[in-house]
Amino acid sequence: MSLSDKDKSLVKAFWAKVAPKAEIIGHDALYRMLSVYPQTKTYFSHWPDMSSGSAPVKNHGKKIMGGLAEAVAKIDDLVGGLLTLSELHAFQMRVDPANYKILAHCILVVLAVYFPDDLTPEVHLAFEKFLANVALAMSDKYR
Amino acid sequence: MVEWTEFERATIQDIFSKMDYESVGHNALARCLVVYPWTQRYFAKFGNLYNAAAIMGNPLVAAHGAVVLHGLDRAVKNMDNIKATYAELSVLHSEKLHVDPDNFRLLADCLTIVVASKLGTGFTADVQAAFQKFLAVVASALTKQYH
Numbered sequence: 001m002s003l004s005d006k007d008k009s010l011v012k013a014f015w016a017k018v019a020p021k022a023e024i025i026g027h028d029a030l031y032r033m034l035s036v037y038p039q040t041k042t043y044f045s046h047w048p049d050m051s052s053g054s055a056p057v058k059n060h061g062k063k064i065m066g067g068l069a070e071a072v073a074k075i076d077d078l079v080g081g082l083l084t085l086s087e088l089h090a091f092q093m094r095v096d097p098a099n100y101k102i103l104a105h106c107i108l109v110v111l112a113v114y115f116p117d118d119l120t121p122e123v124h125l126a127f128e129k130f131l132a133n134v135a136l137a138m139s140d141k142y143r
Numbered sequence: 144m145v146e147w148t149e150f151e152r153a154t155i156q157d158i159f160s161k162m163d164y165e166s167v168g169h170n171a172l173a174r175c176l177v178v179y180p181w182t183q184r185y186f187a188k189f190g191n192l193y194n195a196a197a198i199m200g201n202p203l204v205a206a207h208g209a210v211v212l213h214g215l216d217r218a219v220k221n222m223d224n225i226k227a228t229y230a231e232l233s234v235l236h237s238e239k240l241h242v243d244p245d246n247f248r249l250l251a252d253c254l255t256i257v258v259a260s261k262l263g264t265g266f267t268a269d270v271q272a273a274f275q276k277f278l279a280v281v282a283s284a285l286t287k288q289y290h
Contacts, residue, residue, distance in 0.1 A: 035268040036275065052268070105252065109259045109271060116260030121177035122195045124256065128178060 026061030168208030
C-alpha cells in the first residue's frame with residue numbers, strides 16, 4: 001500500500017504540527033507499548049528502569065522520533081533512506097517485525113490524545129500508511 | 144472465563160457511562176471505512192462512500208455506527224458472560240453478514256483512536272490496556288461461532 005503524493009503531503013503537514021511535541025510523544029508511545037504489550041519488554045531487559053518518566057524510556061522515545069523525522073525527510077525513498085537503521089534492527093537487534101505494527105498503533109493513539117482535531121480520518125489513513133511503509137523499510141534487510 | 148481486575152471493570156464502566164454512543168459510533172465506523180477501505184465491501188447498499196467527506200456525511204453510516212456501539216453495550220453490561228451474550232450476534236456476523244473477523248480488530252483499533260481523542264491525557268496506558276482487552280474479548284466472542 002504505497003504512498004500517494006496526497007499521502008506524502010498530508011504526512012509532512014501533520015508532522016510539522018506534531019514535531020514540537022516529539023519528545024513527549026516518543027516517551028508516551030514507547031511507555032504505552034511496554035505497558036500495554038508487555039512482551040515488547042523483552043527487547044529492553046538491559047534497562048534498569050522502564051517506568052513512566054524514566055531516563056531510558058525518555059531517551060529511547062526521543063531516538064525513535066528522531067528516526068521518524070528522518071523517515072519523513074526521506075519519504076520518497078524509505079528503503080534507501082532507512083538502510084542503516086534497517087541493518088541495525090535486522091542484524092544486531094533482531095526485532096521481530098510484528099512489533100513495528102504495535103509501536104505504530106501506540107504512536108497513533110498518542111497522536112489522537114494530543115492532536116484530536118488534526119488526526120482526521122484522512123490524516124490517520126495517510127500517517128498509518130506512512131508508518132506501515134517505515135516498518136517495511138525497517139524490515140527490508142531481515143532476510 | 145475472562146478475569147477482570149477491579150480497575151478494568153471500573154474503567155470500562157466509566158468510559159461507556161460518559162460516552163456519546165451516537166457520536167462515537169458514527170466517528171469510529173466512518174473512520175474504519177476511510178482508513179481501511181476494503182471494509183466498505185460490507186456496505187454496498189449505503190450509497191455514496193466515494194471519499195472521506197462523503198463517508199463522514201453519510202447518514203446510513205452514522206446510523207449504523209450507533210447500532211454497533213449499542214451492540215457493544217451488551218458486553219459492557221455483561222462483562223462476566225460476554226461469550227454467551229454474543230452467541231447470536233456471532234452467528235449473524237458469520238452466517239448472514241459474512242464478515243471477515245479480522246474486521247472486528249480493525250474497527251476496534253478505530254474505536255480506540257476515537258476514544259483516545261475524546262479522553263485526551265485521561266486515556267492513560269492503563270486505561271488503554273483495559274479498553275483494548277475489553278475489545279479483544281468482544282472480538283473473540285463474535286468470532287466464536289464461525290465455522
